Amino acid sequence: MIRRPPRSTQSRSSAASDVYKRQVACNIYLLRFFYFMSKAHFGLIGLGVMGENLVLNAERNGFSSVVFNRTYSKTEEFLEGRGLGKNIEGAKTLQEFVNKLERPRRILMMVKAGSATDAVIDNISEYLEEGDLLIDGGNSQFKDTERRVETLESKSFGYIGMGVSGGAKGALEGPSMMPGGTKASYDAIESLLTKMAAKVEDGPCVAYVGPGGSGHFVKTVHNGIEYGIEQILAEAYDLMKRVKNMNGSQMSEVFGIWNNTDELASYLVEITEICLNTKDESTEEFVVEKILDKAGQKGTGLWTVVSALELGVSVPTIYASLNARVMSSLKEQRSEIEKTIPMEAIEDFDLGDISNGMKPLFDAVVLATIASYAQGMDILSEASSVYNYGLNMPSIAQIWKGGCIIRSKLLRKIQDAYQKDPNLKNLIFDDWFNNEISTRIDNLASVVSSSTKAGIPVPCLSSTLDYLNSYRTNRLPQNLVQAMRDCFGSHTYERVDKEGSFHTEWMK
Numbered sequence: 001m002i003r004r005p006p007r008s009t010q011s012r013s014s015a016a017s018d019v020y021k022r023q024v025a026c027n028i029y030l031l032r033f034f035y036f037m038s039k040a041h042f043g044l045i046g047l048g049v050m051g052e053n054l055v056l057n058a059e060r061n062g063f064s065s066v067v068f069n070r071t072y073s074k075t076e077e078f079l080e081g082r083g084l085g086k087n088i089e090g091a092k093t094l095q096e097f098v099n100k101l102e103r104p105r106r107i108l109m110m111v112k113a114g115s116a117t118d119a120v121i122d123n124i125s126e127y128l129e130e131g132d133l134l135i136d137g138g139n140s141q142f143k144d145t146e147r148r149v150e151t152l153e154s155k156s157f158g159y160i161g162m163g164v165s166g167g168a169k170g171a172l173e174g175p176s177m178m179p180g181g182t183k184a185s186y187d188a189i190e191s192l193l194t195k196m197a198a199k200v201e202d203g204p205c206v207a208y209v210g211p212g213g214s215g216h217f218v219k220t221v222h223n224g225i226e227y228g229i230e231q232i233l234a235e236a237y238d239l240m241k242r243v244k245n246m247n248g249s250q251m252s253e254v255f256g257i258w259n260n261t262d263e264l265a266s267y268l269v270e271i272t273e274i275c276l277n278t279k280d281e282s283t284e285e286f287v288v289e290k291i292l293d294k295a296g297q298k299g300t301g302l303w304t305v306v307s308a309l310e311l312g313v314s315v316p317t318i319y320a321s322l323n324a325r326v327m328s329s330l331k332e333q334r335s336e337i338e339k340t341i342p343m344e345a346i347e348d349f350d351l352g353d354i355s356n357g358m359k360p361l362f363d364a365v366v367l368a369t370i371a372s373y374a375q376g377m378d379i380l381s382e383a384s385s386v387y388n389y390g391l392n393m394p395s396i397a398q399i400w401k402g403g404c405i406i407r408s409k410l411l412r413k414i415q416d417a418y419q420k421d422p423n424l425k426n427l428i429f430d431d432w433f434n435n436e437i438s439t440r441i442d443n444l445a446s447v448v449s450s451s452t453k454a455g456i457p458v459p460c461l462s463s464t465l466d467y468l469n470s471y472r473t474n475r476l477p478q479n480l481v482q483a484m485r486d487c488f489g490s491h492t493y494e495r496v497d498k499e500g501s502f503h504t505e506w507m508k
């Protein structure tokens with residue numbers, strides 16, 4: 001690149017020497033320029049399933065990237081495999097990682113929630129500089145995120161706690177993302193996130209959620225709703241199988257019909273259709289029937305229920321789904337007790353048939369699904385005012401409409417309902433949802449009562465029925481509960497006929 005003056009004239013010509021010096025200076029400047037220009041736009045820590053796919057997504061959208069993983073061999077494997085030929089570099093140490101990033105740095109952490117996230121933050125903090133931004137895309141507890149936002153922002157770093165949903169495929173092709181933290185930090189990554197996110201007909205599935213841990217709070221509730229819907233679909237499957245003796249293909253056909261309706265068209269119904277119709281390659285039998293009936297839970301379902309209870313929000317459908325997983329884990333105990341309190345043979349009852357899309361069962365599933373969303377949205381409304389999150393409910397429905405596990409057609413209706421009335425107390429007050437409930441509740445009641453009589457547990461369907469029946473009565477028996485509390489503890493009570501606080505001497 002640099003043309004050296006010929007040796008013979010070098011010492012004799014000071015003019016030529018000046019030209020040479022200027023050329024060197026110019027080239028050093030260019031080298032420096034290209035060095036800084038070549039720094040990567042985006043850094044990722046944690047090459048698990050999610051991290052790997054998210055960094056490929058960022059790179060595909062034009063963001064050159066650097067990756068770091070605790071175990072370096074995984075980084076090498078990635079760079080020689082899926083990362084090969086991409087604008088992605090690896091780093092062996094965190095020092096090298098930050099040096100390869102343009103400033104202010106934008107770093108996404110995709111590691112396990114809890115102590116692993118704290119360890120990564122501690123380790124990287126010493127290399128960060130003012131204005132650098134850390135994004136936690138793991139499933140962190142929102143209270144941990146509140147603490148981290150406060151600590152990191154006080155050190156002049158940016159911190160975003162971001163819920164990410166969509167699994168491996170979503171992470172690669174476009175996830176749904178729920179970022180929370182300061183608005184200034186969000187603004188610094190808005191263009192990156194908007195490009196990476198799933199897109200639906202009316203925009204991307206990402207938006208600023210709110211301050212502090214609100215992004216992770218919204219993700220937690222997303223997962224609570226997901227627990228609910230998964231259990232509801234599992235109960236529908238159980239009824240088809242045990243009451244109607246349907247095989248995998250027949251059940252799959254019903255879920256296929258449901259997936260073409262305005263009420264149930266969704267990702268979870270779509271994958272249920274696929275799961276039920278998939279055969280085991282070695283046995284040629286339906287795989288689902290070969291899977292042990294035990295489901296685990298990683299924390300977000302539990303956090304949803306705990307948050308709901310702390311906020312005083314009623315979430316029986318979501319709670320029932322969590323409890324169903326807990327009960328399923330008692331496999332040995334269930335097998336033992338089955339022998340001591342045996343069930344009667346199950347008699348056939350009306351669930352409809354394939355030709356009418358199993359209408360009574362469909363109605364029951366629609367209402368339980370609506371209840372799951374309604375309860376989740378109620379938690380968000382309450383959290384928004386108690387924690388000062390200022391959540392925009394239609395915007396959250398928009399984020400969930402694509403890319404995430406609970407994406408569904410119903411979310412359009414939910415978005416409309418909150419757009420019509422931003423202070424909606426519950427979806428049940430919206431005309432469309434109110435009509436759905438009025439016209440389907442009889443079928444929900446008959447499915448629940450027949451299942452209960454037959455001894456088939458339907459915890460989400462029955463909790464939904466109780467939830468809706470409690471909602472639609474002006475008369476609940478808590479007057480007696482209040483009487484008992486006043487009787488043993490002088491807690492006093494309110495009356496229906498006059499204002500004030502009253503006490504009765506019950507034992508006189």
Ligand code: NBP
Pocket residue numbers: 045046047048049050051068069070071074110111112113115116117119120137138139140164165166167168
């Ligand atoms: P994993 O949680 O299975 O793996 C995390 C990666 O982080 C591993 O490659 C691990 O390195 C690395 N890591 C680093 Br760097 N520092 C670590 C430390 N101090 N302790 C433990 N691991 C460390 O990945 P994932 O399934 O992609 O999940 C990442 C996050 O995203 C989790 O919070 C998860 O809950 C959340 N999430 C997952 C999904 C999903 O569908 N999987 C969906 C949405 C959100 P190593 O190679 O040395 O072990």
